[in-house]
Amino acid sequence: MNLFSLVWNYLKARPLNTVLNIILLSLGIAVITILLIFNKQLEENITRNAKGIDLVVGAKGSPLQLILCNIFHMDFPTGNINLAEAEKIAKNRLVKKAIPLALGDSYQGFRIIGTTIDYPQLYEAEVREGGWYKEVMEVTIGANVAAQLQLRLNDEFTSTHGLSADGHSHDAMHFKVKGILQKSQSVIDNLIFTSVQSIWKVHEEHEEEEHGEEEKAHDYVAVTNSSLLVPGVEAGDTTKEITSMLIRYRSPMGAIQLPRFVNSQSTMQAASPAFETARLFSIMGVGLNILNGFAFVLIFISGLSIFIALYNSLKERRYDLAIMRSMGATKQKLFVSVILEGVLLTFFGALAGLILGHLVVTLLGNMLEETQKAGINGLVFYVDEWIILVGSLLLGLVSSVIPAFQAYRTDISKVLAGN
Amino acid sequence: MIRSASLSYQYPNGKQLRFPDVNLSAAEQCLLLGESGSGKTTFLHLLSGLLKSQQGAIHINGHEITKLKGSALDHFRGQHIGFIFQRNHLISALSVKNNLLMSPYLAGLPQRSERVDEVLRQLGIGDKKNSRIQELSQGQAQRVAIARAILNKPSIIFADEPTSALDDKNCELVIELLADISSQNKSALIIATHDQRLKSHIPKQITL
Structure with missing residues (x-):
């Protein structure tokens, strides 16, 4: 016998009470754990995905939408901007690097992005198989795309308009897989990369279908002064459009002058990923705070429930306590035994809660495409969970x-004489 | 073994009780007789150090226990004294075996499983070792309580009305067991009781 097995047996002797207390606490702890995991991973993913991008320039609309669409690829484009106008901004001396993005099509829910190789290289993308796209209609695909759609090198597919799999399909044009990227734990795992020209070509075909033979396909042969943004296109071409442009500043001065410069142009707007994600978090924050508050109420109630359970059971155990004192137990030992009982309950509750939390996140990650794409993984553990555990013991x-x-304070003599 | 001199106790309500002197040697047995409310339990609690704030002196095994305080007194009690009460007060959350092992554990003595077997066999309940307390009859439970009291081979056993809840057959059994164990283990035995059935078993009697 020892104190631990004594306390363990007391807990086992009241199974319903013990289980109820553990469940109550574990629910509160699970909610906190889930929020912790989501918050941490969202934050990590957002910083990872927005790395190296100081400003997004796109068509006027919601700046948050611009960021969600062009950095996290979770929303629809705000519209198109003129390539020539974008070039003007790209040439600004405050811009270190400008990357064009042409969106609009997807394959089986994975977005196809017309851009230069600079874009995947922002995320230090490495090719696992094959190589980078070179010719029009060639693509290099992210690791998740390859894994989930079972795509291999030289496979061909046709794209659909929009982001859903049941959009209008562009059957005439076939994309060809030229390369597959290594997994990077960032947004590029879920993207299909191609040249801006490929996107244009697909949509020219699209327009031809609608307007007949009015417009002949543009030829890309005679280029004398190549565009700064899209190589192989004449600079200052006023007919071409792109969805947006990602910008990296040359100096912090850019942050002050460039957004104002862009926003003063009537057709375009500039949005800062840092500012917009902070705004997004403050909007979500209200909901998160309510959930958090709810979790703390649960935890408080479970503390109260443990207190009541111990208080009541000690009334039943007055004789046990007195007998133990008569057998040589010190007051301190009885004190410690009751504390141990409470702490053991919360320990199991916290443990169950942490496991439950991770389980729920893992299940959500496996079941919901959104959490998968946001890169939420339930099997990552954080230092903060130790704080949860220690807090529960407290x-x-x-x-x-x-x-x-x-x-x-049990009065042995009084209790024993009272029989 | 145990020796008390001019012991008295004042109740919180002011009533004062004076107790006769007790002097028992090892293996000696004695009945403490008296009506309910005559102070038998108080006397027993004083002698065993469960109750303090008395006047007078008590020596057990050569230790003056009125001078012991706090944990030292608890410790002394665990090692030298065994208690048996009217109701058995076993810990119902524990098995019979673990109830018995609480005794050496709380006294800070080594916990020996063979000793548990030995005592249970001695009391004729060897097959109840792994039973739950709720499964025992009242007579069996009282014997488990006796087993717990004597497991550490205490120098002195205090029994407070050990037989009053038992029928004649069990009463006979328990008093004989107590007397046997006391002489086998060389433990002094003091039984506080108003149970007239015991009078014939133990000749030495103190009446309050």
Whole structure:
């Protein structure tokens, strides 16, 4: 016998009470754990995905939408901007690097992006198989795209308009897989990369279908002064459009002058990823705070429930306590035994809660495409979980201190004489 | 073994009780007789150090226990004294075996499983070792309580009304067991009781 097995047996002797207390606490802890995992991973993913991008320039509309669409690829484009106008901004001396993005099509829900290789290289993308796209209609695909769609090198596919799999399909044009990227744990895992020209070509075909033979396909042969943004296109071409442009500043001065410069142009707007994601978090923050508050209420109630359970059970155990004292137990030992009981309860509750939290996140990650694409993984553990565990043990301590003091003060003679 | 001199106790309500002197040697047995409310339990609690704030002196095994305080007194009690009460007060969350092992554990003595077997066999309940307390009859439970009291081979056993809840057959059994164990283990035995059935078993009697 020892104190631990004594306390363990007391807990086992009241299985319903014990299980109820553990469940109550574990629910609260699970909610906190889920919020912790989501918050941490969202933050990590957002910083990872927005790395190296200081400003997004696109068509006027919601700046948040611009960021969600062009950095996280979770929303629809705000519209198109003129390539020539974009070039003007790209030439600004405050711009270190400008990357064009042409969106609009997808394959089986994975977005096809017309851009230069600079874009995947922002995320230090490495080719696992094959190589980078070179010719028009060649693509290099992200790791998740390859894994989920079972695409191999030289496979061909046709794209659909929009982001959903049931959009209008561009059957005439076939994309060809030229390369597959290594997994990077960032947004590029879920993207299909091609040249801007490929996107244009697909949509020219699209327009031809609608307007007949009015417009002949443009030829890309006679280029004398190549565009700064899209190589192989004449600079200052006023007919071409792109969806947006990602910008990296040359100096911090850019952050002050460039957004104002862009926004003063009537057709375009500039949005800062840092500012917009902060705004997004503050919007979500309200909901998160309510959930968090709810979790703390649950935890408080479970503390109260543990207190009541111990308090009541000690009333039944007055004789046990007195007998133990008569057999040589010190007051301190009885005090510690009750504290141990409370702490053991919260320990199991916290453990169950942490496991439950990770389980729920893992299940969500496996079941919901959105969480998968946001890169949420339930099998990552954080240092903060130790804080949750230690906090729970403290809760056990606080809940059991009054009953423990009761046990400490047991008047042996009075209890034993009272039979 | 145990020796008390001019012991008295004042109740919180002011009533004062004076107790006769007790002097028992090892293996000696004695009945403490008296009506309910005559202070038998108080006397027993004083002698065993469960109750303090008395006047007078108590020596057990050569230790003056009125001078012991706090944990030292608890410790002394665990190692030298065994208790048996009217109701058995076993810990119902524990098995019979673990109830018995609480005794050496709380006294800070080594926990020996063979000793548990030995005592249970001695009391004729060897097959109840792994039973739950709720499964025992009242007579069996009282014997488990006796087993717990004597497991550490205490120098002195205090029994407070050990037989009053038992029928004649069990009463006979328990008093004989107690007397046997006391002489086998060389433990002094003091039984506080108003149970007239015991009078014929133990000749030495103190009446309050």
